Amino acid sequence: MTAAIAIQGLEVVFDRFRALKGVSLEVGEGQSYGLVGESGSGKSTLLKAITGLAPVASGTVTVNGKTLGKTRDKAFYRDVQMVFQDPYGSLHPRQTVDRLLQEPLAIHGIADGEKRIERALDEVGLGKGFRFRYAHQLSGGQRQRVAIARALILEPSILLLDEPTSALDASVQAEVLNLLEEVRRRRKLTFLMVSHDLAIITHMCERLMVMQNGEAVETLTASQLIGHRVSEDYTRNLLRASEGFVRV
C-alpha cells in the first residue's frame, strides 16, 4: 500500500515555541488515521502544517508521493481539504451556502458548478432548501454538513478533520460521524482525524497516534487501544481519564 501522507521529522516553531518536535507518521491510502492527545499537544498544528497554515521549520511532508515545499499549489488543495472544529466560525457570515460552495469551484475554474453544488448538498444530507440560506439560518450540525460539503466539492482524496464534532451535541455528533464514515466509504477517502475523544477515534480510525507536548508518544491500532494493550503510561492515563468519573 502506498502512503497518502508521509511525514518525516516535522518541526513547527511559532516565535521560538516548538509546537511540534520532530513528529513522523505515515497514513496509507484509504486509511483512517487518528491523532489523540490533550489540548496543546500539537495535533491540530500537525494538520495545519500539512495544509501550509503553520510554519514548518524542518522535516518533510509528502502527499500522494509528492514532497511539499514551502508553498502549496492549487493542485494540492484539490487533493487535500480540511474540516474545521468550530462550525460557527468556519462559514463566512455574509455568504449564502450557495456562494460558499461556489467559491472553490470558481477558484479552480470548474465548469459544472450547478450540478456539483446540488450533488454536494445531497451528499451531506441537506436538500435544495438549504442552498440559499445564510450561516446564521443553520444549526450547528447543518453548518458542519455545509463545511463538509465545501471540503468535498473539489473531490479531494484526503480529508483532514480537526475535531469535526467536538462543538456539537451528542446526537448531532453521531449523525455527522456517520456521514463522514459514509462519505469515506463511498469516495475511498483517506482521513487524518484529530480528536481528544478516544471513543470517536476508536470508532472512526484504524490506526492512531498518541501525542503529548508536540511529540509522538506511541502509535497504536484501534483494537490495541480498545483492548488496553498500550505500552506508555501517558496513554494509560488518557484511557483512564476517558472512562469518566468513577463513583467511589
Next chain:
Amino acid sequence: MSAEIIQSRREWLLSDRPASRLQARLGRAYVTWRRFSANRLALIGLLIIIALLVVAALADVLAPYSPTIGDLKNARLLPPGAAHWFGTDDLGRDIYSRIVYGSRWTLYVVILVAVIAAPIGLLVGTVAGYAGGWTDAILMRITDIFLAFPKLVLALAFVAALGPGIENAVLAIAITSWPPYARIARAETLTVRNSDYIKAVQLMGASPFRIVLRHIMPLCVSSLIVRVTLDMAGIILTAAGLGFLGLGAQPPLPEWGAMIASGRRFILDQWWVAAAPGAAILIVSLGFNLLGDGLRDALDPRSGDQ
C-alpha cells in the same frame, strides 16, 4: 385582499428557505430595512437626503431666478419676501435660487470625496491588515502621517499649492479624509483574518488578492459606509470652510460656504444673506448624521446575528 398580498410578500422575503439567490439577497435587504426604518430619526435623515437629491436634480425647475445673474439696480439686499423668499444678496441675486443651485455643488463635493476617499481607505486598510509585516508597517505609517495633520490645515496647504477652485478643494478633502477609513478597514480585517472561514478559503487555494477583495472587503464595507455617512457632514463643513476662506468654490458659483463668506460683511444689517446658506448647511449636515446613525444600527455586523 391587498393586506393578504403584503402579508404573503413579507413571508416570501423572510422565508427560512429562500429558493433563489435573489430571494436570499432581497430577504436580507428587507431585514436591514426593517431595522433601519424602526428608527424614526434615521428616516427623517433619509428624507432630508432624498429632498437634497430631488432639489439638486430639479434645480432648473425649482429656482425662479438665475443663480449667477442678479438685478443690481432694483434688487440689492432685499429682505425675505414674496418675490424673493430668502431675500437677495449684495449683487441682487435671489438667495433661494442660489441655495437651490448650491445643493448641486454640495452633492458634487460630498459624492466625489466619498468616491475617492472611501475606496482608497478600504484598499489600504484591508491590504495592510491582511498582509501584515512590512507592508502593514509601511502603509500604516503613511496613514499615521496623514492622520497627524489637522484636516483643514492640510487641505488649506493642498489648495494653496494646487490653486483655489472647487475641484482642488474636493481633492484636498479627499486626500485628508481617507486615513480614518484605512484605520477602520484594517481593524476590521485584523478581527477576521485569522478566522476559520478565511482559512477555509485559503485552503481552497484562493489568491490573497481574491481573499481580500471577495471575502474581507465585504465584511469591512458596512462599518465603512456608516463612517463615511457620518463624515459627510464634516466634509460639507470642510468644503464650506474652504469656500468661506475663499479657497474653495470661486465666485460666482453658488456654493453655500462661499455664500456665507460673502454675507459676512452685512451680517448685522442683512442677516438673511448669511443665515439662509448657514441653515441649509445645518439641515443637510444633520440629515447625513441622522442617516449615518440609523445605518450604524441597521448594518453593524456585531448587532444581531446578521
